[in-house]
Amino acid sequence: MGVNLRELIPPEARREVELRALSGYVLALDAYNMLYQFLTAIRQPDGTPLMDREGRVTSHLSGLFYRTINLVEEGIKPVYVFDGKPPEMKSREVEERLRRKAEAEARYRRAVEAGEVEEARKYAMMAARLTSDMVEESKELLDAMGMPWVQAPAEGEAQAAYMARKGDAWATGSQDYDSLLFGSPRLVRNLAITGRRKLPGRDQYVEIKPEIIELEPLLSKLGITREQLIAVGILLGTDYNPGGVRGYGPKTALRLVKSLGDPMKVLASVPRGEYDPDYLRKVHEYFLNPPVTDDYKIEFRKPDQDKVREILVERHDFNPERVERALERLAKAYREKLRGRQSRLDMWFG
Template sequence: MGVGGKFWDMLKPYARQEGTEFLRDKKVAVDLSFWIVQHETAIRGACVRNPHIRITFFRTLNLFSKMGAYPVFVLDGDPSPLKSRARIDRFCRANGISLPTNLDQSVAPVKRNATFTKWVAECVELIQLLGMPILRAKGEAEALCGQLNSEGHVDACITADSDAFLFGANCVVKLFNSRSSKPFECYNMPDIEAGLGLKRKQLIAISLLVGNDHDLHGVSGIGIDTSLRFVKCFHEEDVLNELCKFGKQGFVPQSDTKSIPSSTEDLVLVKSPHCSNCGHPGSKNGHVVSACDYCLANSDEACITKMEGFKCECPMCDKYCRIKERKKHEKWQINICQKIFNEKNFPNTEIMDMYLNNNHQVDNDVDVLKLSWKNLQVDALVDFLAYYLNWKPCYARQCILPILSTVFLREKASNPRDDMLLFGQYKFHSIYREKVRYKSPCYVVKWKRDMPNLAVSTESVPFEQSNALPEVETSVSNDELCPSLDDEPDIPEVLIEGGCSFLLSDENSKLVESAFPDEVSRFLRKNENDSFKTPKCNRIQMSITQFYRSSKTRISSNSDEENSAKKSKPLPPDDPDNKRTQSVRRRLNFS
């Protein structure tokens, strides 16, 4: 997907490894089709119920609650005629069918198949129930993601389509696994510019040469390495115009005047004779009579025999090498220009205009600066998950808790009120303990039912009769609850303490501190006081040799009298130690 060749391999050395805290409090544009296609390919052949809904639900939940990001989902629009023709070409190539020669580029748009369209509609319904904003692109979703990122409406894009860089994206998250503690790959355009020396228009030129989603062929005989070297010869503002000239006129580029100086006298490629013994200018017979100046500079004797791999550095040789290198470079450029000129209808200006266009949104009336993240519809979401994933309501409510608690803490931090309740039923009680989750510090928060007149028995199932967040029933199979794939949820725990039932959830430490600063200060003071009460161990850990030596000395010193008594008094005949060897008795005494 995206630019052809090994485009991602070219960018990978400049990728950053970011952790889960990288996206906290950032707006992120998500290519929804990428999630659906990626997971459908990964679980192909597995018995999983509606995996596209499952992956969308858990990834959205983890992206919003665990990573603290604000996702904006972007949908694909109708494909352009160029994309439709490329799909037909890809289908013919995969099935060994020759592409019809009379196929016009203005072919009617080829829409997605009915199954994929149905999956997208179901995921859109789920996202709306979760309260996340959705935007629809005119064409490709990565085009709108790149535009939102370049205009500063979002901070990053989550997609595996490398076309996002061509549409103006500055930060692209490619490998994304919300459940893994391993860092994910993040590509920043400033790092690519500093490492490869390429900017947006130069990347577009590379895509035209090697092929892309809208033109699978590119230029025959030009790969990613050749295109990278060729594009670097031109400035960003001139590279696309130069490609147009080469495609129409077969124009031969001039040599790089900075690296290869040219003059009229350099046109004559003549190499002066050199001595076969020392390798310096002159003849061998002449150097026998008197050493050359280059050898006299290093020795008072005759000419020095040249070493293996010797290269003369005289002005004439340097000039000869520069002229030879320049001619070689010019010949290589002429060969590339000839391939470009032989390519029919190259370059496609329609593809260039599409990449440089900054109007990829269908609903222009929607102000992306005023995108809102609404509260999720709990009851409708529980029914949705029960229908499509066959989840029990108790389990569905447990999975929803992380996103509910995140929304609650954010609202509490921005507008603190004493009457705020989580899920309308639970009140913040205290911080249970500290924890490190996916290499990020967090607090385990205790939530208590705000029902003072109702006594909860320790023998009853917590919260089950209140239609809130009960424990998972053991009679329900794992496949019905949650298939064992990636992106598994963080199920909240239930703590019964002092005759009361508490719900435990993992929350980001900074978010809890902004919502409940007094509770965090009280928890930290309590931990500090407990650390003072607990005596610290000042002993130094010994090596295993020192430990056994000290243990043997201590044991031997404490049993000197017993050992002396055993040595002075002979063992009785019926004593079992009398039948053991001396080494065995020594080991027993040591232990």
């Protein structure tokens, strides 16, 4: 789930933009986060994911293919960053996610048997699983589309933030706020769900736009440093200390951090309960110095249309006509927006 900083982000540090406002920028996207959003959102009315004739889930491939084309048509240069081995500190969160998914699957089956379509859809979305086969096939599809991807040694968001700090990307792209703790200068949210979307459980639609959050204006407005922001995040709860420290909400966490100043004093001051202060200091250090790699190359290549057809149409029964139309759009976007173009790494707004 990541850390929830939503309540602490002031209007001065975030703004909604049109998708085309990101034209020319390289965005380092949290691949797992994007794929999970596709698996969750791209479903049939009863919550069943898209599948081929052999029963293999294809929602992630559909989202990855069509959404990536939408992005590059706007001139955006997406680089998908995939998670590596999760740190040992994340084991509890991973186990809890598996437990929640198993519970959601059981509730989904009961809802289907009872004919409760809306309930079935809700629990089916909660039960979405991203398998290693899905990940590998997503990489294969990106290769065929000519899109670059990066394999992180550990957390994808940490790697994406590192790329943004280096200037190899303008921003990270994710729904989670963790990349801000990892030091990304900018975070772009809503890239996987931009457009008209139905509100869960309601016959109502809203228009969702990309949202840019800038780290420095956020820190300046809050009057804290990045190291202190990490301490706030730890008090609220991260993937490495789920649930956070009991009794601390966003405002109380911020007050304590600003009062004590030194993040180490903040973490030492929390009552010895579920998490030992020494462990929390390790979490803080991980956000400052996560495992990352320089072994990557950002290069946009001419799409291999035959390979895309083989993956989507021949292997997974995608509609041939729709894939052909999308491939024409991808080829045009490559010629006009990607081939030989320099990336914009300047500030879009100052």
